[in-house]
Amino acid sequence: MKIAVFENEYDAAVKTPFQAVSIIYFSNTLQIENFPSSQSFGDLSRIISYDRVFIDIDLSRNSEKDGFDVAKEILKLGYPVSQIIILTGHLGINSKIIEKDLPNLKVVTKPIFLDDLKKAIE
Helix, strand or coil: EEECCCCCCHHHHHHHHHHHHHHHHCCCCCCEECCCCCCCCCCHHHHCCCCCCEEEECCCCCCCCHHHHHHHHHHHHCCCCEEEEEEEEECCCHHHHHCCCCCCCCECCCCCCHHHHHHHHH
């Protein structure tokens, strides 16, 4: 399974849980690629080649788009809502998702718990 992760603090907060879930629950078969900014991915039409997309809402100050904008762009391309997962450490994220006119997206909170991450990937 191929997973795109839009996260500017990948090494500090996200890499270890993703690696652990891959090893423990998916026989180390997850192909995880990190993109620290919206523009580091390049042409978003390529997103269709990924099975899941995890998006940090804040991303980086160096990112042209925040996570909400990235989610909107890939949804416009027809990417399935069920395969987009929001990564955040913010409380009240569900009301922010509604406020930004996004559909009901899955959310995984940071710090990341392995069972929550596994469920989001499945």
